[in-house]
Amino acid sequence: MAKSKSLPLIAVEHDALPDSLGPVERHWAKANGFSGQRGRLLALPGEGGTISGYLFGMGKADDRPALLLGQAAAALEPGRYRLAGSFGDPSLAALALRLGAYRFDRYRKPRDPVAFDVVEGADAAEVSRLAEAAFLARDLINTPANDLGPDAFEKEIRAFCKRHKLEIKVIAGEELLKANFPMIHAVGRAAAEAPRLVEFTWGKAKDPKVTLVGKGVTFDTGGLDIKPSAGMLLMKKDMGGAANILGLAHAIIDAGLRLRLRVLIPIVENAISGPAFRPGDVLRARNGSTVEIGNTDAEGRLILGDALALADEESPELIVDMATLTGAARSALGPDLPPLYATDQELAQQLMTAGAVSDDPLWHMPLWAPYDAMIASKIADVNNAGASAFAGSITAALFLKRFVKQAKAWVHLDIYGWAPEARPGRPFGGTDQGIRAVYGYLKQRYR
Structure with a gap:
């Protein structure tokens, strides 16, 4: 017109x-x-x-x-x-x-x-890339699990890589065990579609290494610790971390930021069948640590643990993970304000500032070391859930921190990925969280 x-x-x-x-x-x-x-x-x-x-x-x-x-x-x-x-x-x-x-x-x-x-x-180009990043995340989260299981999600990522002319690597099914990703395999092995780890990179090898990791649980029944129907209703959004990581990757690539980007997305469906992993099982993670399963509904941190261990092995300058990880985060801060955990306090403040400018708010939460005792295990190195009902978002972050040892900095965003009510710029449904905040920070640092 x-x-x-x-x-x-x-x-x-x-x-x-x-x-x-x-x-x-x-x-x-x-x-x-x-x-x-x-x-x-x-x-x-x-x-x-x-x-x-x-x-x-x-x-x-x-x-x-x-x-x-x-x-x-x-x-x-x-x-x-x-x-x-x-x-x-x-x-x-x-x-x-x-x-x-x-x-x-x-x-x-x-x-x-x-x-x-x-x-x-x-800035028409900037507006377009950020809108496209948000729409990519929203479309993926809004798509129900019958049309976005592990196979379909992989196809979406392949299409993303084709648009951006990127090589993609996928490790799936039993190959996960051979490649030493035992927790990704354990969480997804009960589903009809195989678990997998998707990886792609972009940028010049000489540039600073930034790795993004996204939780890609395409549907979460809770496993054998099955969720009630009300808790399962929105679980098509449990891949919201991966969806937002893809949106962020699009913005970074489209802007041509001067960094070497690596994206790792573990994809599973947490289903129930004979091979399902069980409460009380002990899994050995990629980094060699042992994890007692206190609750099969705390599965996201397991697949992220293996992916974070892989990300950490090349000692990147920064690892950022996003995950729809805990209900405790929503109890603490509600659906619109994701908790931010970071090993670098100045970085955390810079991310909050970038988010405030672009109406993509984050709130810095503590990696409170004494709470690590809440996820102690009597028979393994750590329990994936622990016995306490307190501080669930913090203990989940502390669990993930165990898999990051060599990276210069690590950031974890416990996002909701859903707008239960429409508000300015965010219609009801699957939503983008963390994209503009992290992109804004990275743009200032690596433009």
Whole structure:
């Protein structure tokens, strides 16, 4: 559609109707009690009963989510729009519009899109790569397990690698045992589709090594410690860590950051059948440590343990893992604020700062060493769950930390990967978390 046919979406500060409005539009706004209230969308009347544009309230500057304009994009009818008025940083505004207009239409009749003209002053390439990264993660998380089991997930990653012209390596089934990934194998061996470890790299070998690891549990029954139905309902999202790692990898590659990127994604379905691993089993991990199984529903940390051990072997400058790991993280911080654990305190602060700028919040949590006793085992080096109900997110992070010894720094994000309620820039459903925060930090460090 030509730019001349796009309707204006006019961003309005609190109590500051723009001078560009004509007398009829100003009267209409006042008659409808519109004064720029945060999140309010008001259609402007045109000739013959048409709509000539929209006003959108930005509210007060000190009480405004960075992606507030995403709320407008979610509420608009299909069509093309151009942003005007007072909207702050143009790139952030353009990104908010793109993220807010997202819809997952794979299983329903697609709706005509809500599209926007290029926002003047915005970094169009940056906006596109971050929107594409988020949509990649959202689409994968929203896809149910019957269409995204281990085989299909591998195909999606292969397609990703083909788009970016990358070589991919996959170790699957019994080959995992031969290659010394026993915990990945144990968690996934009961499923109809084989467990596997997917790996790809990008960048120049001489550049600083950054490794991303994502939990790829395509569905989690809980194993023999089976989840109740309510707890199992959203478990298609248990590969949300891997989905977000792929989105982050896309942003890094598309931006051409000066680093050597390695991505490791262990993929399993935690199913129940004769070969399922059991409570009380003792597994030997890739790094040689032994793990007593206190709960088969604490499976994500097992597959991550093997993958982190592999990542650690080449002593990278930074390892970042993402995982939909614990319900305790949601109890502590809710669905919108993922816990951040790091072995470098300054790095943790920089990640939080990058997330705050891009409305991708993280919250630094402690790797509190005394809590390591909570996952002690009387017969093995460690228990994967422990007996205590306290500090579940912290003890899970401490478990993972055991597999990182040589990397200069390690970051763990215990994400939720799901928006239970729509909010600006994040429609209901599978969502991106951690992508913009980590990318923003890496861009500053390795541009």
